[in-house]
Amino acid sequence: MAELRxxxxxxxxxxxxxxxxxxxxxxxxxxxxxxxxxxxLPEIGKQIAKxxxxxxxxxxxxxxxxxxxxxxxxxxxxxALTADPxxxxxxxxxxxxxxxxxxxxxxxxxxxxDEAAYADYVKGLG
Amino acid sequence: MDKSQGRSAQEAPAKELPNFVTASGHRGLQLEEKLIFExxxxxxxxxxxxxxxxxxxxxxGAFARKGTIGLPDLxxxxxVRHFTRLSQKNYGIDSGLFSLGSCTMKHNPRxxxxxxxxxxxxxxxxxxxEKTVQGALELIxxxxxxxxxxxxxxxxxxxxxxxxxxxxxxxxxxxAAIQAKGEGATRRRVLVPESAHGTNPATAALLGFTVDPIxxxxxxxxxxxAFEKKLGPDVAAIMLTNPNTCGLFEGDIKKxxxxxxxxxxxxxxxxxxxxxxxxxVRPADLGVDAMHINLHKTFSTxxxxxxxxxxxxxxxxxxxxxxxxxxxxxxxxxxxxxETQRAGTSPFGRLKGFHGQMGMFVRALAxxxxxxxxxxxxxxxxxxxxxNYILARLKDVMSPAFAGGPCMHEALFDDAFLKDxxxxxxxxxxxxIDEGYHPMTMYFPLVVHGAMLIEPTESENKESxxxxxxxxxxxxxxxxxxxxxxxxxAAPRLTPRRRLDETRAARSPILRWKPAQPPAPTAQAAE
Numbered sequence: 001m002a003e004l005r006x007x008x009x010x011x012x013x014x015x016x017x018x019x020x021x022x023x024x025x026x027x028x029x030x031x032x033x034x035x036x037x038x039x040x041l042p043e044i045g046k047q048i049a050k051x052x053x054x055x056x057x058x059x060x061x062x063x064x065x066x067x068x069x070x071x072x073x074x075x076x077x078x079x080a081l082t083a084d085p086x087x088x089x090x091x092x093x094x095x096x097x098x099x100x101x102x103x104x105x106x107x108x109x110x111x112x113x114d115e116a117a118y119a120d121y122v123k124g125l126g
Numbered sequence: 127m128d129k130s131q132g133r134s135a136q137e138a139p140a141k142e143l144p145n146f147v148t149a150s151g152h153r154g155l156q157l158e159e160k161l162i163f164e165x166x167x168x169x170x171x172x173x174x175x176x177x178x179x180x181x182x183x184x185x186x187g188a189f190a191r192k193g194t195i196g197l198p199d200l201x202x203x204x205x206v207r208h209f210t211r212l213s214q215k216n217y218g219i220d221s222g223l224f225s226l227g228s229c230t231m232k233h234n235p236r237x238x239x240x241x242x243x244x245x246x247x248x249x250x251x252x253x254x255x256e257k258t259v260q261g262a263l264e265l266i267x268x269x270x271x272x273x274x275x276x277x278x279x280x281x282x283x284x285x286x287x288x289x290x291x292x293x294x295x296x297x298x299x300x301x302a303a304i305q306a307k308g309e310g311a312t313r314r315r316v317l318v319p320e321s322a323h324g325t326n327p328a329t330a331a332l333l334g335f336t337v338d339p340i341x342x343x344x345x346x347x348x349x350x351x352a353f354e355k356k357l358g359p360d361v362a363a364i365m366l367t368n369p370n371t372c373g374l375f376e377g378d379i380k381k382x383x384x385x386x387x388x389x390x391x392x393x394x395x396x397x398x399x400x401x402x403x404x405x406x407v408r409p410a411d412l413g414v415d416a417m418h419i420n421l422h423k424t425f426s427t428x429x430x431x432x433x434x435x436x437x438x439x440x441x442x443x444x445x446x447x448x449x450x451x452x453x454x455x456x457x458x459x460x461x462x463x464x465e466t467q468r469a470g471t472s473p474f475g476r477l478k479g480f481h482g483q484m485g486m487f488v489r490a491l492a493x494x495x496x497x498x499x500x501x502x503x504x505x506x507x508x509x510x511x512x513x514n515y516i517l518a519r520l521k522d523v524m525s526p527a528f529a530g531g532p533c534m535h536e537a538l539f540d541d542a543f544l545k546d547x548x549x550x551x552x553x554x555x556x557x558x559i560d561e562g563y564h565p566m567t568m569y570f571p572l573v574v575h576g577a578m579l580i581e582p583t584e585s586e587n588k589e590s591x592x593x594x595x596x597x598x599x600x601x602x603x604x605x606x607x608x609x610x611x612x613x614x615x616a617a618p619r620l621t622p623r624r625r626l627d628e629t630r631a632a633r634s635p636i637l638r639w640k641p642a643q644p645p646a647p648t649a650q651a652a653e
Contacts, residue, residue: 037632060628061552061569085633 004093005069005109006118012093013069013109016100020075021109024097025057025066025088028122033059036088041077042099048074050108055098057088069112072103156622162208163639166198172205215622217564218430223586223594227536227567227579228323228371230401230423231430232509237496238426238489247488252480256463263461266481267454269491273419273438276502278410281446284453285482288435289398292418293329293365295439295450295477299416300363300392301333302448302474313362313391319348320573321370323396335362342573346372346528346538353382357389367396368412369403371571372528373513373536373579383413392416392445400424401583402510402535405503415442421483425490436486451476508584509535512591516580519595523602527574535583541576543602548611551576554601556625557617561597 002014010029016022030036040056048054050071057064077099081087088096113121151158159165184190200208218224224231242248250262270282283299286292297316304313316330319340327337338356343349348366364386368376376382383393395409397417401424409417421436422429429435441449451473452465463481467473497505510533517526517537525542541551555565555578567579582591604610618624 035629035632037629060632062572064572086629 004115005112006115006121007067007069007112008121009067011066011069013112015109019104019106020100020102021070021072022097022100023054023066023069025092026118026122027092030089030092030096033057033064034061035059036085038063039081039085039088039098041079041081042074044074044077046074048072048101057098066098068101070101070103070108071105072101074099075102076100153622157211158622159208159211161639162200162205163198163641165204165208166200168199170199170201172200172202219585222562222564223582223590224564225566225580225582225594226564227373227538227581228398228570229430229567230399230420230535230581230583232401232423232426232583233585234426234428234489235493235496238492241492242485242488244488247484250484252484257460260461262484263454263463264456265491266484266487267456267461269487269494270438270454272491272494273440276404276408276499277414277417277419277440278408279414279417279440280443281441281449283439283441283449283477284487285450285476285478285480286418286437286439287478287483288422289323289396289418289420289437290325290329291435291477292420292437292439293325293394293396294332295437296394296416296418296441296445297329297333297335297363297365298450298474299439299441299445299448300394302472303392303445304362306448306472309390312360315358315360316362317353317356317364317386319353319364319366319370321346321348321372321374321571322365322367323371323398324570326365326367326394326396330363330365340364342372345531346370346374346573347376348378348382350378350381354385357385357391359390361386361389361391363392363394363415365394365396367399369399369534371399371579372574373399373533373538373581374528374531375403375534379412387413397440398423399535402506404506405499406506409440410442414440415445416440421486421490426493427486427489434483434486436483436490438482447471448474450474452481454481505584506535509582512582512584512586513537513580515588515591516582516595519592520598520602523599523606524578527577536579536581538571538574539578539580540574541578544576544605547605547608549605549614551578553611553614553617554578554605557601557614558597559618560620561601563594563597 004012004014006012006026010026011023012026013021013023036057036059038058042048042054048068048071050069051067052071053065054068054074055066057066078097080095081098090096219231219233246261247265250259256263266284270284273282274280283295286295301310304310314336315338316335317338317340318327318330320342330337340353340356341349347370364382366376366379366382368379370376386393392415393413395412395414395417397409397419400417400419404424416439418437418439421427421438422433427433427436447470449471451467452463455462455464494502513535514532514537517533520537520539521529523543524539527538527540544550544554551568555568558565567577569577570579571577582594605614
């Protein structure tokens with residue numbers, strides 16, 4: 001698996017193929033949300049700015065926005081989440097990915113937290 | 127307990143029967159019954175319908191029904207018992223303390239109901255000629271007058287049907303004012319604090335505005351520095367809830383209003399929590415441009431299944447010309463419902479077919495007039511006092527979300543006191559049901575971890591608050607004792623149904639009953 005990077009809003013991102021990235025929410029995020037019951041995915045072809053609202057994830061506790069860690073164009077969404085939103089809880093960084101984004105600016109990726117830095121960040125949240 | 131027969135008070139409790147079940151399935155007088163659809167027997171009927179006259183022709187032609195309509199055949203006692211049982215399973219403000227924060231479940235005075243049932247109000251039709259409904263129009267006008275007086279605002283739109291509808295009304299008025307200034311294409315951003323009601327960003331988004339969140343500071347209020355940074359020529363408005371959903375008064379509200387006005391934007395105030403300040407604070411003095419007032423909360427009209435909402439919106443002089451149609455005026459011809467645009471005004475349109483929720487207007491005015499200005503001030507004061515009493519009596523065993531200060535009408539706790547106990551906010555709330563209380567609002571507001579938001583309202587007396595607090599203290603102490611996770615996970619125990627599977631209910635809901643054996647194929651085709 002390619003390297004994961006994280007945002008302070010608890011999204012993860014990894015290189016899927018060249019300048020195409022795969023994005024989802026972290027294990028910490030899914031554990032805080034509780035059982036996910038609904039995921040609203042962006043439309044393919046939608047332009048999203050870095051930090052822009054991309055998807056919505058709804059659990060038995062709350063509905064939260066999912067922000068895009070990098071700016072780009074949506075080139076794929078995980079349709080499996082519509083039928084089985086529990087994938088987000090079971091495999092948050094695997095089969096529970098949300099959408100794929102094609103970006104012109106791959107440097108944005110390396111500015112994000114790596115796994116160790118994110119683990120420290122989560123620890124700091126208590 | 128009963129010492130008259132010489133029994134020891136220390137007598138061992140009656141042996142509990144494990145897995146005790148009754149032959150009937152009923153639990154004492156708590157009855158189990160089949161769904162109403164499963165109770166029907168073909169041909170059973172509660173009314174005596176006369177036969178059609180002999181030889182009468184069926185004139186329905188192709189419109190004649192071909193199959194059954196799928197309703198159960200029942201006798202009258204079955205129907206009465208079914209709905210009586212359902213009503214007994216319900217828990218409402220008429221059954222006990224209803225601590226749901228942010229919902230303001232206050233007592234609905236019976237005087238309001240008596241007034242609303244007067245035939246002169248109850249039997250009106252909205253299409254009656256104006257001259258036959260002068261009293262009703264005068265009531266709308268009088269209520270509008272007192273709403274304007276209480277808030278200090280020059281205009282009010284009476285027609286919005288509820289809080290979010292009122293937000294829409296206020297924000298459309300702001301949008302219309304921006305359009306009139308020729309800034310419709312540039313002022314596209316609406317600032318919404320994280321401590322606002324969830325409907326605020328939804329309203330802004332529905333109108334096509336970009337929603338820009340403002341973080342809360344460590345005191346649970348708007349972070350003023352972050353707010354100032356977000357201001358700009360593209361900002362249409364700020365939507366601020368005050369008191370906010372943390373139950374806290376936004377102390378910088380006047381400064382926020384001045385800053386947004388200086389930047390050319392408008393100030394929408396979510397007045398859902400107006401019940402904490404009615405009679406004490408005039409929104410006009412805070413620089414508000416538009417604010418909805420939930421008659422179904424602040425002015426005690428029933429809601430939450432008990433009646434429709436009603437959300438009149440008070441407007442500043444800058445927004446008054448855009449107020450929606452219709453509205454009531456008083457002139458030489460008596461009271462008039464203005465249905466079309468008049469000179470000097472530019473109404474943005476209309477929000478409802480008619481004039482608003484008449485039944486709620488009657489109740490709200492009855493509440494206002496029976497309380498008077500001193501009574502309304504007293505109600506706000508008592509609501510705040512009760513919430514602070516709860517905060518003060520629980521702060522040593524639960525964890526206030528924002529320590530070091532009083533709250534307004536609701537007390538907010540986080541789940542820090544449950545840390546490492548294995549008990550979650552949800553488990554804690556479920557255990558409160560066994561104690562005989564409707565749980566507080568859970569996991570909202572989102573800015574507080576594992577939030578528990580308690581709004582007792584002014585309706586509760588000290589004994590009632592003490593009993594509720596004692597239950598919460600008992601549960602908090604029990605949870606913190608350690609090793610109690612299993613006890614809490616198994617709650618509730620004493621309800622008609624135990625812990626419901628909320629995840630499955632959300633993921634694969636069964637939304638309608640279906641017969642075990644399909645009826646005639648024609649009826650199925652009609653579904």
